[in-house]
Amino acid sequence: MSDAVPVEGFVSDGYDRVREVFQDLLRDGRETGAGVSVWRDGREVVRLSGGWVDAARHHPWRADTLVQPYSLSKSFVTLAALVVVRDGALALDEPISRYWPAYGVGGKERTTLRQVLTHRAGQPRFPAEAAGLDLLDDAGLRESLARAAPEYVPGTSLGEHALTYGHLVDGILRAGAGTTLGEVFNERVRPALGLDAWFGVPDDALERVADLEYADPEWPSQLHAAPWLRIPDGTLDVERANSRSWRQAVFGAVNLHTTATAMARFFSELTSEDGPVRALLGPQLHADLLASQVTDFDEVFGTRITWTLGFVRDRGKIAKGGIGGSAAWWSLKHRHGCAYLTRRLDDHSRAAAIAAALDDDLTVVGED
Missing domain, CATH: 3.40.710.10 (DD-peptidase/beta-lactamase superfamily)
Incomplete structure (x- = not known):
């Protein structure tokens, strides 16, 4: 791997393939700034940070880098x-x-x-x-x-x-x-779940936020979801998304700012009967949150999908993705929580590659 692409972090025994895939994404230029985290049995077993937080490539991505993951916010x-x-x-x-x-x-x-x-x-x-x-x-x-x-x-x-x-x-x-x-x-x-995640980034955390960039300037117009994203103007404008006013506002559908570690830990605790999500909601609402509510053809996704109250669910995972390539999930098969958060707006193939390295399938997590 080129020394010009900064990577830091760790992988526990058995997770070397995740590091290899992540390094390949950076080396090949498919990724320019992202974080990967995997939690299992109450501890973080993968924490990788790679690339840069800014287009000028002056500041490396760190474990505490915040980024907007679009619809994961929902x-x-x-x-x-x-x-x-x-x-x-x-x-x-x-x-x-x-x-x-x-x-x-x-x-x-x-x-x-x-x-x-x-x-x-x-x-x-x-x-x-x-x-x-x-x-x-x-x-x-x-x-x-x-x-x-x-x-x-x-x-x-x-x-x-x-x-x-x-x-x-x-x-x-x-x-x-x-x-x-x-x-x-x-x-x-946020306090109940111990999340490093914000609707309205506070002043003292703004320096941790990564700038978004397009993989391709035509990317916004090529999306299947484009007809649903045109009003109001500017939701996919990276100059607007990278502004202080946007980062400190609340646009709930898309502009949570968070870290890969925070999201992977959240998903690792999501289904736990003695975890913080159940404690926050109580047993009945926790069950409602996770239960399949509707299965139908989703016009915006362009495919048949099962929604819970807040997530996409299938036989292998409970997940949510965001347009641009970020995704987080709980693997029902392997009992681990994972997150791939990126600043380079493109498809979900990068998160899917990380998931494949974990023997997970990320089919249908995003909006494009």
């Missing part, structure tokens, strides 16, 4: 919603209009929180009327969703709510519980 929006359900302020199967009357129009009168969390609320994208809104106009974007008619009768079809997921949950939390997505996550979910 799983933590789900957790924030379920914390408030456990409090009794919301219910999964009550009409949202009970809490948010302005939302209950145009065919959304009976839409439920469960339908939102399982991507069946009929609002997989922002309406055309939101096209002129700024990316960070939270109130305007929420209100556009409240006014809009759904694209299909809620509960009758499936399509990942690619950009709208966080704004829908935030609107429900504001109306039904007098709080916000950012407050619930940062004040309750």
Whole structure:
């Protein structure tokens, strides 16, 4: 491997193949900055950091480097919603209009929180009327969703709510519980789970954030999900994504900033009956979080998929990926939690290669 590509970290016995694959990705130029972590039996058995955090290639990726993993963020929006359900302020199967009357129009009168969390609320994208809104106009974007008619009768079809997921949950939390997505996550979910993860990166952590870059300048227009990502303008603009204002805002569907170690550890504890996720949610909601809720053709993914309340699930894994190539998963076969987080926006072949080195299959984790 070229000495010009920085790599640091460790692999425990039996995980040498993961290091080899990661080094190959960096050497071949398929990766320019990423972190890999694997947790098993309560300890980190792989921690690898490679490449750079910046386009100028001055600063190497470190174990504590934060990066935006796009839709992996949605799983933590789900957790924030379920914390408030456990409090009794919301219910999964009550009409949202009970809490948010302005939302209950145009065919959304009976839409439920469960339908939102399982991507069946009929609002997989922002309406055309939101096209002129700024990316960070939270109130305007929420209100556009409240006014809009759904694209299909809620509960009758499936399509990942690619950009709208966080704004829908935030609107429900504001109306039904007098709080916000950012407050619930940062004040309750993040501390309870011990996560190095942020909706709204604090000042003292901004220097740890990696800059995003395109593998190909045409990448945004080539995505299967492109039609669902056009409004508001700028969600795939790396100059905007790399700005301080974006990193310190809350755009729940996509802009969590976190580390590979944090995500792998989270997934390694996800199913544990004495773990922090179950302690946070209680036994019933923990079971609901992990259980298959719907299996159907997902229009945004472009394939048939099974959703839990916050994850993709199949016989081999419970997982979530993000457009651009980041992914994290719990292997039902091997009982390990894994994460591959990248700043180089491309397909999921790099994460899939790491998964294959672990004898895992990452089929269907992203949005492209």
